[in-house]
Amino acid sequence: MSTISIQAxxxxxxxxxxxxxxxxxxxxxxxxxxxxxxxxxxxPVVAVLAxxxxxxxxxxxxxxxxxxxxxxxxxLPGDTLWSIAAEAAPGVDPRExxxxxxxxxxxxxxxxxxxxxxxxxxxxxx
Numbered sequence: 001m002s003t004i005s006i007q008a009x010x011x012x013x014x015x016x017x018x019x020x021x022x023x024x025x026x027x028x029x030x031x032x033x034x035x036x037x038x039x040x041x042x043x044p045v046v047a048v049l050a051x052x053x054x055x056x057x058x059x060x061x062x063x064x065x066x067x068x069x070x071x072x073x074x075x076l077p078g079d080t081l082w083s084i085a086a087e088a089a090p091g092v093d094p095r096e097x098x099x100x101x102x103x104x105x106x107x108x109x110x111x112x113x114x115x116x117x118x119x120x121x122x123x124x125x126x
Contacts, residue, residue: 068104070119075112089124097124 029037073084085097097120102110104119112118 069122070104071122072117072119075114075116075118077114079112079114081110081112084118084120085124088120092124100124 073088075084081098081101082094085094085101089097098110100121101107101118104121
């Protein structure tokens with residue numbers, strides 16, 4: 001059978017000052033150490049900047065190459081997007097015209113206010 005001997009852990013003694021207090025060791029950085037520390041501190045900033053520059057092109061406009069020409073119509077009492085679309089383009093499906101009108105006017109819903117000016121693409125008014 002074998003035996004295991006357990007030894008006490010090694011401890012380093014810290015020299016004491018003349019008045020009995022222990023003295024702490026100061027960390028000193030070399031010039032190379034300061035450069036490494038500065039590089040490590042700047043790395044996240046550089047990474048975020050590079051990512052924002054590379055992804056910056058996705059924040060551009062909708063990608064339409066040419067502006068849309070339009071005419072304006074004033075909304076009268078009782079008007080709806082359906083009635084305006086049917087009047088502006090009688091031979092076209094009103095759902096397509098309503099979709100173009102909502103995109104052109106940046107409408108979040110189908111609600112329109114009486115007296116508001118609504119832009120209608122000139123492609124439907126010709």
